[in-house]
Amino acid sequence: MKVLSIVRFKPKQNHLEDVIEELKLHNERCRQLFDQQRFLSEVEGEVYLVKISPSIDKIAEDQEVSLTHLDKIRPWLEEWSTEERHSRSISGILIDE
Numbered sequence: 001m002k003v004l005s006i007v008r009f010k011p012k013q014n015h016l017e018d019v020i021e022e023l024k025l026h027n028e029r030c031r032q033l034f035d036q037q038r039f040l041s042e043v044e045g046e047v048y049l050v051k052i053s054p055s056i057d058k059i060a061e062d063q064e065v066s067l068t069h070l071d072k073i074r075p076w077l078e079e080w081s082t083e084e085r086h087s088r089s090i091s092g093i094l095i096d097e
Contacts, residue, residue, distance in 0.1 A: 003059050005091040007049040008080075015076035019047055022076075026069050033065065034058045052094060059091065 011019040020040065027038040027049070037052040053059045070087060077086040 001055065002094040002097075003053045003056055003091055004094045005049075005051050005053065005059065005089060007051075007087050007089040009047040009049070009073075009087055010078040010080065011045070011047060011076055012078055016042070016045060016047070018076050019073055022069075022073050023047065023049060026066070030062055030065065034062045036062065 009019055009023075020042065023040055027040065030036055030051075031038055035054050035058065039050045041048045041050070051062075053062065074086050079085055080088045
């Protein structure tokens with residue numbers, strides 16, 4: 001079963017392009033490592049990362065790599081809340097393509 005994940009980031013002022021460029025590089029790496037489809041979008045100063053993974057196992061593998069990568073861009077991001085910290089995410093089984 002494929003998994004759809006959406007991750008939102010809120011870059012600090014003057015760091016939107018830094019976050020976008022770094023996520024583009026990260027996406028390229030993860031597309032190859034995890035056989036994922038990955039897309040970026042910017043909406044009103046927020047960056048949305050949408051990814052489709054071929055399985056739940058690939059999401060688990062990706063999570064470790066992506067959390068490590070988040071440490072690299074964390075200084076450029078606003079916190080959403082004390083619980084969510086620097087990313088707001090949701091995932092679920094893809095039911096239609």
